[in-house]
Amino acid sequence: MDRRSVLKLGLSLPFLLSAGAGDALAAKLAGGVPMPGRKPKAPAATTPIDQRPIIVLDPGHGGRDPGAIGPSGAFEKTITLDLARRIAARIEAGGTYRVVLTRRKDVFVPLQERAAVAQRVQADLFVSIHADSAPNPDARGLSAYTLSEKASDGLAAAIADRENAADLIHGIDIGVADPEVAAILFDLTRRHSLNTALARKAHIVRTAGAKLRLLDNPRRSANFAVLKVPDVPALLIETGFLSNVADEKLLTSDNSRARIANVLADAFAGAMAVA
Structure with a gap:
């Protein structure tokens, strides 16, 4: 049973029992055969459904939230949207x-809604794309993050605090509500998603690192609100730091962005085979 089946079981069981299914189950166990309340409807005609696994790409920031601003005035929100579009096109x-994008234009999307998109489409991978700033202007290179209540290091904690504050400053406070499921089922689902995310993070860093510059200790973790999606493996990718002059130059170059997008698209697609 996969992570989503476990979560669905936990979500549906209380409602099924409260809707009278408990009586039907008891009758069946006692040897009776409960009669249906009404004649089942004939199945409706359906159109073919796209069964391909889904990758949700989340271009960080947008609209009234510019994200990081580089020394020359480059906006993070512009860079992340361009990268996400290029990555999506190559994967598709x-x-x-x-591929589903949480935004396709320069609009503000609350962190809660970004995570909700991944749940609504039942994504198989959620990747939030950023080009942040760092306290140390010498910090540069690509890095990948998974969710952890305790940050792996001070830089990871600082970046997460800055990202999480975006909703408080530019919109609403986040608060992804935990589903009302048995605690053990919810925990199993969350653990499975996190373990998958950790394995895919390792693959992406290893694959992308063969062609792109990496930040020191590129596999990191922190308490990013946007990654709180219990039934979807979720990652945050820092493509570089706009606070670094060299990284800003790369991220504002059309040719360099195209190369970065191609490398990441191949890394994301390859990571889907990693469970």
């Missing part, structure tokens, strides 16, 4: 995966 061209 492969035909194996479907």
Whole structure:
């Protein structure tokens, strides 16, 4: 049973029992055969459904929230949207995966809604894309983050605090509500998603690191609100730091962004095979 089946079981069981299914189950166990309350409806005609696994790409910031601003005035929100579009186009061209973006234009999307998109489409991978600033202007290179209540280091904690504050400053406070499920089922689902995210993070860093510069200790973790999606493996990718002059130059170059997007698209698609 996969993580989503476990979560669905936990979600549906209380409601099924409260809707009278408990009486039907008891009758069946006692040897009776409960009669249906009404004649089942004939199944409606359906159109073909796209069964490809889904990758949700989340371009960080947007609208009234510019994100980090580089020394030359580059906006993080512009860079992340361009990268996400390029990555999506390359992955979709492969035909194996479907890609959904949390935003396709320069609009503000609350952190809660970004996570909700991944849950609504039942994503198989959620990747939030950023080009942040760092307290140390010498920090540069790509890094990948998974969710952890305790940050792996001071830089990870600082970046997470800054990202989480975006909703408080520019919109609403986040608060992804935990579903009312048995605690053990919810915990199993969350653990499975996190373990998958950790394995995919390792693959992405290893694959992308062969072609792109990496930050020191590129596999990190922190308490990012946008990664609180219990039934979806979720990652946050820092493509570089706009606070670093060299990284800003790369991220504002059309040719460099195209190269970064191609490398990440291949890394994301390859990570889907990692469970």
